[in-house]
Amino acid sequence: MSKITRVGVDLAKNLIQVHAVDAAGKVVTNRQLKRDKFIEWCMQLPAMCLLAMESCSGAHYWARKLLELGLDARIIAAHLVTPYRQQGKGGKNDANDAAAICEAASRPSMRFVAVKTVDQQSMLSVHRLREGYKADRTACINRIRALLTEFGLVFPQSPRVLSAQLSDTLEDASNALSGLARMTIERAQMQWKELDDHIDWCDQRIAAHHKQNEQVRQATELMGVGPVTASAVVATVGNFKQFKSGSQFGAWLGLTPRQNSSGGKNNLGGITKHGEVYLRTLLIQGAKSAVMTAHRREDPISKWVHQLREKSGWQKATVALANKNARILWAVFTKNKPFDAGHISVKPGSPQAAMCAA
Numbered sequence: 001m002s003k004i005t006r007v008g009v010d011l012a013k014n015l016i017q018v019h020a021v022d023a024a025g026k027v028v029t030n031r032q033l034k035r036d037k038f039i040e041w042c043m044q045l046p047a048m049c050l051l052a053m054e055s056c057s058g059a060h061y062w063a064r065k066l067l068e069l070g071l072d073a074r075i076i077a078a079h080l081v082t083p084y085r086q087q088g089k090g091g092k093n094d095a096n097d098a099a100a101i102c103e104a105a106s107r108p109s110m111r112f113v114a115v116k117t118v119d120q121q122s123m124l125s126v127h128r129l130r131e132g133y134k135a136d137r138t139a140c141i142n143r144i145r146a147l148l149t150e151f152g153l154v155f156p157q158s159p160r161v162l163s164a165q166l167s168d169t170l171e172d173a174s175n176a177l178s179g180l181a182r183m184t185i186e187r188a189q190m191q192w193k194e195l196d197d198h199i200d201w202c203d204q205r206i207a208a209h210h211k212q213n214e215q216v217r218q219a220t221e222l223m224g225v226g227p228v229t230a231s232a233v234v235a236t237v238g239n240f241k242q243f244k245s246g247s248q249f250g251a252w253l254g255l256t257p258r259q260n261s262s263g264g265k266n267n268l269g270g271i272t273k274h275g276e277v278y279l280r281t282l283l284i285q286g287a288k289s290a291v292m293t294a295h296r297r298e299d300p301i302s303k304w305v306h307q308l309r310e311k312s313g314w315q316k317a318t319v320a321l322a323n324k325n326a327r328i329l330w331a332v333f334t335k336n337k338p339f340d341a342g343h344i345s346v347k348p349g350s351p352q353a354a355m356c357a358a
Helices: 035-041 060-066 077-085 094-106 117-149 159-171 180-210 215-217 226-237 248-252 279-290 300-312 314-335 351-357
Strands: 008-010 014-021 027-034 050-054 072-076 257-259 268-271
Touching: 008 094, 014 035, 014 094, 014 180, 027 035, 027 094, 035 060, 050 060, 060 072, 060 257, 072 077, 072 094, 072 215, 077 094, 117 159, 117 180, 117 226, 159 180, 180 215, 180 226, 215 226, 226 279, 279 300, 279 314, 300 314
Parallel strands: 008 050, 050 072
Antiparallel strands: 008 014, 014 027, 257 268
16 A cells, blocks of 8 residues: 555446555555445555545535545546547446546546535535526426317416416406316416525525625626626635636637638637536526627626627627626736726737836
């Protein structure tokens, strides 16, 4: 055990596969451990031994446990591990995956996932629950509409209109609804109300996070970033210094264009949509509302996004503003400076930057 310098860990519910190598890269052991024996085995490793695991359910929990033991625990995104599996797609098993993780962790340029704290994961659980309730509510509303349509009752698409008219419709004896159908739709209406209450509870937790956390309050100062988006960004990222620049943060969110460039000729496509889907969706949704009202404001960002909307359309302007907001968030939290809507950014190394330095 004292010779081990790096371990690849393939996590599972009950069995955990470990692939350990020494300083020369020679395999020391490749074995399965029961879940309750994993920490006991890790306690025998030398201090600051590198243990790498794929990003999956439970990875952050195990990483925190290993860090408490004085070990160097790191998490790697699954898509970055796959190229290092020597057996290819047809040779996927726990032992081969652990070996691939161990090999991927040895690369000097490998990008690792920052280990989330308990507070971060607790807040993210509220966001995940809220998204699940929203999906369930949409399904419930669509189910009610479908049932009503079977009896010739059609309503506008707005959930607000349906909610306002549903009770009166169920009490109206002149329509084609039977007694059993009325009771069925009433049950669905009760479920709708219950889901609304669950979403309200989640919104209260997010509002409390906004009230208690200074970073969340700073994030909401940006145009197109509300409490939900700000709470999700802070809970997901935590330490923004894990990104070297604002453009890298935007790329991590999938807000940068795809490239198919060669021979010095640049060919850019749509955004990559890689990385954190939830944050990207929230930033784009918030940016859309800011783009639609940009003509009412006089700050530099609003003027820029309004001109871009007139030139390229609101869809491109929305994504551009979402990417700009991501870069601004990185700058605000890494440089510890408040957001200034009138600030004009200057590219480093440009003549404008030299003039500002002088």
